[in-house]
Amino acid sequence: MDHTTAPALQTRNLTVRFGGHVAVDSVSYDFRPGCLVAIVGPNGAGKTTYFNLISGQLRASSGTVIHQGDDITRLSVPERTRRGIGRAFQLTNLFPRLSVLENVRLAIQARHPGAMDIFRLADADKFAIDTAMSYIERCGLAGRRNEPAANLSHGDQRKLEVALLLALESSIVMFDEPTAGMSADEAPIILELIQSIKSDASKAIILVEHKMDVIRSLADEIMVLHNGQLVAAGVPAEVMRSDVVRDAYLGTMGH
């Protein structure tokens, strides 16, 4: 891992309180391009809450979220999405009655409105369709390109959501338990897709995950949360060996 690269996203003393309960407690971390960080920890540790603070679903009580040097702590989810922070599996991203191809094409047009103006109409359409098809093929959905999104299986909808994130050219790609609820034959396809996004050195990936095999195969770094605090972080093998993690976490793991 190249630690000289400027962070794509940072949190600084990020904190959220629900009444008297501090669910995320002053968490600071640097997420770098080309690096997949898995957020782990026991149930109730604050993983999803921290994730929601980054994507914008939740607002921080204090502390900051910084994206490419800009303070985005007060920005809405759509504003963060426009800046390239893409959270997979929201389903709100999908237009259920539109086909796979139309969904991805709309994401491309949203990303390149200027390009659409300068091309003649037919060329603009060709650009959008060709680009959409390249993402659709990459996500293994070519055979379903004309299918309305609503008709897709759970696994195929997830693939479509990944295609949308790629089409939006998200630089921060966030997955909350990406294989949860997936069949045994669907899960490896999503994991391969995440692996292929990882090979793009410009993207930082953030993952909340319970499954140890997924963490082992994908994570470059893990951050361990416990009672809302960051108790350990770094290369998985080293972090898993540390006493603080064993005490706080490993005893409760195993699924």
Ligand SMILES: Nc1ncnc2c1ncn2[C@@H]1O[C@H](COP(=O)(O)OP(=O)(O)OP(=O)(O)O)[C@@H](O)[C@H]1O
């Ligand atoms: N909206 C909320 N209002 C009040 N308390 C909340 C809210 N959201 C989360 N919490 C509390 O914050 C703490 C952290 O919850 P969070 O869901 O982030 O944990 P987690 O690490 O994602 O757990 P799990 O692995 O079970 O999903 C928990 O004690 C939870 O009850």
